Amino acid sequence: MSSKLSSTELILRGFQNSSQAILIFDVSGKIQLVNTRSSELLGLEESEAVGSSLSDIFDDPEGRIWQEVYDSVSQGGRYTIDTVLKLVSGRNIAIRLEGILDGGMVYLYIRDNTDLSWLRQEIRLTTEQMERNQTVAREKEKYLRAIFSSSGIGIALLNLNGTIIECNSIFQTLTGKTIDQLRVSSFASYIHPEDIKGAVAIFNDLAAGKCSHYQVEQRQLNNGHEVSWVKVSASLIRSNTGTPDYALFIVEDISEQKEAEASFQRSEMKYRTMFEGMLDGFACHKAIRDEAGEIADFEFTEINDAFADILELERKNVIGSKLSEVIESTPFDLAWAKLYKKVEECKIHIRHDIFSYKQERWFSVLAYSPEPGYFATFVEDITERRQIEEEIRVFATELECSNRELEHFVNRASGELTNKLGLISAEVKNITDGCSGMCGDNMTTLNRILVHSDSLQGMLDGLLVYSRMVYRGNPFDDVDLNKIIEEVKITYAGKIAEGQLDIKHSKLPVIDADGQQIQLLFDKIIEGVELFAVSEVIDVDISCVQSGKNWNIAIVVHEVEIPQTISKIFFDAFRSFEYKDKTYSTGIHLPLCKKIMERHNGQIALSLPGEGKCVFHLSFPIPALG
16 A cells, blocks of 8 residues: 555656646646646646636637647547647747547646747748738739729729729719819719719718618719719728728719610600601500410500590500400401401411491501510501592593593594595595596695595594504513514515615514504604605614613614604694694604503603604513513
8 A cells, every 4th residue: 555655656756847847637627737847837836727727827718729639639639739829927938739638637748849940930931921912912902903094984982071082094084083183072073963962962871881882873074064974883891890981983984875865765755756646546465365375365555546536435444454345345346356366377467448337437457466475556547548449430430431432432423524534535536537627726726625635534543543542452462573673664665665764673672562552653653753754765773772670672763854842742642833834743643652652551752862863762661570
C-alpha cells in the first residue's frame, strides 16, 4: 500500500516538474490539474486554474477552442494545432496545442513555440494572398471604372442630399452639365419643372431608406431648354452597418422611344377617329370554343357606330355580348357562323351581297380573319347602288331594244332610200340616153345628179355597216394579219396592177379579232386616204412592234397630203371641211375604222409628220395566256 502511494506521488511529482506545460480536464471542460510549466507559460496560479475552463485562460468567450479540442479527441483522434492565442491578460502567445483523451480525462499539452518560422511562413503566405487580393481588386476596380466610363448609358453616384459625387461622360451629356457643375448643385436642377416634385419626393424616400430602389421616367432639360426623356433606375447603397450611404443613378435616354409612343398614340387616335367615323359598318369577333376545341359561339370585341346602326342596337349593349344573343334582337339576318366557318377553313377573304328581308335593304359583306381565333366583318349598305344598278340594267335593256328597233328602222329606211335612189338614177340615165341633143349645161346637171346619187348610195351602205358593227360582228378568233394584208391586196388588185397602189409589209402577228372587220379596217384606211393623194402612186408600208401588253402597228402612207386642221376630226362621221378651194367630207370610211378598233378594245390614231406622208397607229391588246 505504501509502495503504491509512492508511485502516485512520484507520477505527480514528475507531472509538476515536467518541462512540457500540461493541463488535465474532465469531459465537462473543467481543469483538474495544472503543472508548474503551465502556470509559468500561461501566467496562472494553480489554485486559480483548477476548476476553471479554457475560456478563463484564453480570450475565447464562446468556448470555441475547447469545443474543437473535445470534438477531435472524443472521436478517438488527436488534436494538434499551431496557433497564436490571446490570453485574458491581453498578451498574445505562440503555442502548439496537442490534446488526447485517456481514462475519461482530456490531456492538453502546450508547447511554447519559440521558433516562429511557421508563423513567419503563415504571415508570408497571408501577405502574398493579400497582395493577390489587392491585384484582383485593382483589376476589378479598373474593369468597373472602364464600364463606368465607357458605358452607353449614364451612370452617377450621388450623396443622399442629391448632389453628384461622380458620373460618366454620358450622364454629363444627358444633363447638359459638366461634372463640376453637377457637384455643386442638386440633381433636381436639370429636371423639367413639371417633374421636379415627384422626382424629389421619391428620391427622399430612397435616401431615408424607405425603399431600396425605384425606376421612373421623367423629362429633363438639356442646356437649360432642350427637353429630353430619360428612364432613371435608382438604387440605395448601404454601409456595413446597414445605414443608407449613397445613391446610384443609371440613366437611359428614351426620347426616341417616347416619340415613337407619341407617334403611335397619334396614329391610334387618327385611326380610331377614322374607325369611329367610317360610313361602313365594322365588327370584330373572338371565337369562343368548347372543351373539344370547336367554335361554339362568338363574342363581339369591337364595333363602330355605323355597325351599331345596322344592327339597330346600342353599341355599349353589343360589345362583350355573344353573337347568339345579339342575333335574337337584331333584324340584320346574316349567317354569321356559316360565313366565319368558311373563312377559317379556306383561309380567304369572303365578300358577298345579301338582302335583309326584315330591313328590306341590300348589304355588301366582307369577312376575314385578321389573326387566328378572331374574325372581322365590314358591312356596307348598298341598297341605293343596287337600285341604281337595276335602273341601269333596265335602261340598258331598253336601250338595246331601242338600238335594235333603230337598226331595223335603218335597214328598212336604207332599203327604201336605196330603191328610190335606184329609180332616180335610172330615170336620169333614161333622160340622158334619150335626149342626145340636150344642151351641155343640162347634161352636166344630170351627170352631177348621178354622181350625188352614187355618193348618197355609198353613205347609206356605210351607215348600214356602221349600225351593224357591234350587233352583227363575228366571234373573235386567231387572225393572221399577214393573210389579211394579202386579202386587201386582192381587193385592190386592179390599182396595184396599174401601178396606182403599192402595199408592202413586214412580218405581222396573229391577233384575237373578227377577221372580216379587220380586213374592212385596212380597206377603209386605204380608201379614206385616196382622197388626199398628191401623186398617181400611193405607197403603203405596214410594220409592227410589241410594246408591253400591246401590238403596235404602224401604217405609213406616202404621196398624200392631209391638212393639220382636220387631224382632230379625221375619225368623225360626215364632218365637212374646206381644202384647196373645195368642200370635202370625212364620210363614213374612217369612222368605221374607229368603231372597229373600239370593238377590239384597241386604239387608232393619226400622226402627220409632213413630207407628203401620214401614219396610222393601231394598238391591239395581246391576250393573256391561259
